[in-house]
Each structure stands twice: as C-alpha cells, then as structure tokens.
Amino acid sequence: MIIKLAQINRLFVLLLCFLPFFASADKLRFVAESLPPFHFLDENNKPTGALVEVIQALITSAHLDASIEFLPFARSYHLAQQQANAFMFSLLKTPHRESQFKWVGQSYKSEAFLVGLKSRSDINISNLEEAKNYVVGTIRGYHADAFLKKAGFSTDKNLSLSVKYDRMWPMLFKQRIDLVLTNYIALDREISSVGLDPKAIKKYIAINHFPNQLYIATSPTTSDDIVLVLRQALEKLKQSGQYQTIIDKWGL
Numbered sequence: 001m002i003i004k005l006a007q008i009n010r011l012f013v014l015l016l017c018f019l020p021f022f023a024s025a026d027k028l029r030f031v032a033e034s035l036p037p038f039h040f041l042d043e044n045n046k047p048t049g050a051l052v053e054v055i056q057a058l059i060t061s062a063h064l065d066a067s068i069e070f071l072p073f074a075r076s077y078h079l080a081q082q083q084a085n086a087f088m089f090s091l092l093k094t095p096h097r098e099s100q101f102k103w104v105g106q107s108y109k110s111e112a113f114l115v116g117l118k119s120r121s122d123i124n125i126s127n128l129e130e131a132k133n134y135v136v137g138t139i140r141g142y143h144a145d146a147f148l149k150k151a152g153f154s155t156d157k158n159l160s161l162s163v164k165y166d167r168m169w170p171m172l173f174k175q176r177i178d179l180v181l182t183n184y185i186a187l188d189r190e191i192s193s194v195g196l197d198p199k200a201i202k203k204y205i206a207i208n209h210f211p212n213q214l215y216i217a218t219s220p221t222t223s224d225d226i227v228l229v230l231r232q233a234l235e236k237l238k239q240s241g242q243y244q245t246i247i248d249k250w251g252l
Helices: 002-023 050-061 073-082 143-150 165-173 184-193 224-240 242-249
Strands: 028-032 066-070 086-092 102-109 112-117 136-139 159-162 179-183 201-206 213-218
Touching (some): 050 066, 112 184, 159 165, 165 184
Antiparallel strands (some): 112 179
16 A cells, blocks of 8 residues: 555645646647757758757657747847747847847757858958958858947948858858858868858858857746756756767767
C-alpha cells in the first residue's frame, strides 16, 4: 500500500508540472529567419541546423506540442513580442529588448566582426570610428542596424541596409559596400549559398562591445509556467551534454 501511494504521489507531481499545457489549447510556435548553420531549410524543405536540433530536443524533452517555422526576421520578432506561446529561438539579447520579452535561456553565443574582402588593400581600419570612412552593410531590423546608427553611421552616407543576406553578400563582392557587420560563424554557409567564395573574406576588426548572446525569447503574455518548463528543459540539455554534442556536430 505504501508503495502504491508513493507511485500515486509521483504521478500527481508529474501531472502538476504539465498542467499548464493541458489547460492550454494553443500550440507552441518556435520561429526564426533562415540563418545557416543555425536554422535553415534542407534540400527536402525541412527545418535543420544547430539550433533547430536544440529546439527539437527541447520539444521532445518537455513533451510539447510545438512547430518550427521560418519567417522573415521582422515578422518573427513581432510574433515573439506580441503573441503568447510564440518563441523566437535565436534573438540577440540587448538592453533595449530586455523588457520587451520573457527570456527562456541562452541558445548560443557568437562574436561580431566587421568583415570584408581580402583583396581590398585600400581598407585600413583598427576601430569602428575609422570604419565610418567606408560603407558598412547589415540586415535591416537587426540589432546591428540600430547599433551602427547609434555609433554615428547613416544610410545617406556610410550605412547600407539589406532585407536578406543573399542580397547583402553580392553587394560586398561587387564592392558596392566595403564591410559587413556580422556574426562571423555563419559566414561560410551564407556566402556559399549565394554562389560566392567564403575564402575571399577576412575579419577586419572585432566589435567587442556588441551584444553576443542569442536567446530563446517570447512575449510577456506567455505563461510563466511554460517559460519555466522550457528553461528547465534547456538547462537539462546543457547539463547532460546533449546541447554541446549538437553544437559540436555543426562545427560551432
């Protein structure tokens, strides 16, 4: 009898942990833009990438009813900011965004650099101020957009904003822009995907004071219980070594 009661108590505690999900009919949505090698569609049009595998492991570990979708950055951002149970799974955490989201946990950490063509012997910079003498490109709506504007760059002089990376990189190779502010780790796959040679690119300077932590983030209207379950599941993935195994697999 004692054994049966103990088993019933454990089952009751387990049910309480997942009660928020049973009480909600909403399916969780994990959204992101296409950004190889973190998240992108494979040749069969299915989500893949390092952070996609992390999210898939979270979904399995926490027994969630969830989907993974790729949307333009602006739409993903709006959904995660405004819609309960929508999660952007690689959002750069910045002071400006701090109060606009609930933050589940860090999904990755990636350093930022100004990069450009190795062949550009005319580019000689040692800091961001000197880069103002050149045209720097980034993606419209990224934190890099706001960061560069705050640093004194402007679109009528030395800042070029692209909608997607597949437009930005050809501009760099055609020397319509001089430099790009980006997280260096994703470059090879991005540049190769548009038929260009990533070996032609080099780092010019590191942007050390640029935020470098990518997070899983969701709307303030998402239940704290759901955020807690995901946070704990992410922590377990990291403690078990499964997270690092995924990251290592993708060469990150």
